[in-house]
Amino acid sequence: MIGSELILTTSIKSMLEARDHIRENVSQAMQLLHGATEMEKRVTLQRYSMLESFLTSGHGHYFMLSRPTDTVDAVMKHVDAQFWSAVMDQSGIRAFMSAKRQADFNEMIGKAETPPFEMDTIKATFAELYEKRxxxxxxxxxxxxxxxxxxxxxxxxxxxxxxxxxxxxxxxxxxxxxxxxxxxxxxxxxxxxxxxxxxxxxxxxxxxxxxxxxxxxxxxxxxxxxxxxxxxxxxxxxxxxxxxxxxxxxxxxxxxxxxxxxxxxxxxxxx
Incomplete structure (x- = not known):
């Protein structure tokens, strides 16, 4: 009986330590995610965060914590779409786009099917749009x-x-x-x-x-x-x-x- 009590006591102690560690990690993760959403809103000049929407509005089935790389890739598709929307709005290029072309682009943004928001892609996209304005x-x-x-x-x-x-x-x-x-x-x-x-x-x-x-x-x-x-x-x-x-x-x-x-x-x- 004493042995069982010792084992139980030891198990609870390690579980409590693990819980505290998990809580600390989750707290850090939430702070990092909050900082990421605030940075996204600040840069894109939007009142809402696509990252927060992705994580909280029913998109959870798209990612798994056991596959962090896939999760990050999925999240960044939505963040990239928001950044594309912002740079298109702020650049003024939409003024030259037909209503249909704007609708097609908005659909890509809504479906998070935009190209990666990377410098080479941005330069190539805007060079093409400027040439065809x-x-x-x-x-x-x-x-x-x-x-x-x-x-x-x-x-x-x-x-x-x-x-x-x-x-x-x-x-x-x-x-x-x-x-x-x-x-x-x-x-x-x-x-x-x-x-x-x-x-x-x-x-x-x-x-x-x-x-x-x-x-x-x-x-x-x-x-x-x-x-x-x-x-x-x-x-x-x-x-x-x-x-x-x-x-x-x-x-x-x-x-x-x-x-x-x-x-x-x-x-x-x-x-």
Whole structure:
């Protein structure tokens, strides 16, 4: 009996020592992880940490503590994606990217499928983007025309004039249609680039301007380049300011260059 008690006492003592050691290691690990998440937020200028999200929001099945190398690799894919997002936002290169290209890139970020965030990869990526910035800008104009001013019967673009009408600005419940306001934000983005002006933040876009206004139906919203009148049936009547007309001519010339066969059809009409 005494022998059993001695063995039990010895086992408990070693277990308590091991527990204290584990607690110390876990505490150090948590402090290091906290420091890593704070550093990530500080560098990427984000209010949330992709690392913390990865570890706490249901992604646990992607890693195992018994395979630390695989775990680190999995975590860094998400951290790298956040860093790519930050450097793309801070560089201003998004201003030249078409809406589709931005959506494709955002999807890569969301799925953590971006390349490793390493100097050689960064240089190569930005060299390619910078070299293709004019083509990307034109792609953005074509993408915008395809959604805003396109004759689908002839599959030809239609010249944007001083006044256009956009449909589905409000849905059947009277709520603002984000897809339509995103399209109009793209128009503001392209006109801002051609105007040599900073691009307005998306958070201050037309969705917020219309949604947060005193009334959505019969709302009047002004941007630097056009005025929108919102009607009950969900349409938006857009009148471009004088300063925007020369900028629209640049857009129309891009379309005429890409679609020379459409010149005969380049007459303004409702979008």
């Amino acid at each position: 004019a083509d990307m800008m034109e792609d953005g104009v074509v993408d915008l025309f395809r959604r805003l001013s396109w004759d689908y019967r002839t599959n030809n673009p239609v010249k944007i004039g001083r006044k256009i009408i956009v449909y589905h600005l409000l849905d059947s419940w009277g709520s603002v249609n984000m897809r339509t306001t995103d399209m109009l934000d793209d128009l503001v983005r392209i006109l801002s680039v051609y105007d040599g002006k900073p691009i307005p933040e998306h958070r201050n876009g037309l969705y917020s301007a219309i949604s947060d206004g005193p009334m959505r139906v019969n709302a009047d919203v002004d941007t630097d380049y056009f005025h929108i009148k919102v009607y009950k049936k969900g349409t938006g009547h857009i009148t471009f300011h004088e300063k925007a007309m020369l900028l629209l001519d640049q857009c129309n010339r891009v379309i005429a260059r890409r679609y020379p066969q459409s010149l005969a059809n380049m007459n303004g009409r409702a979008a």
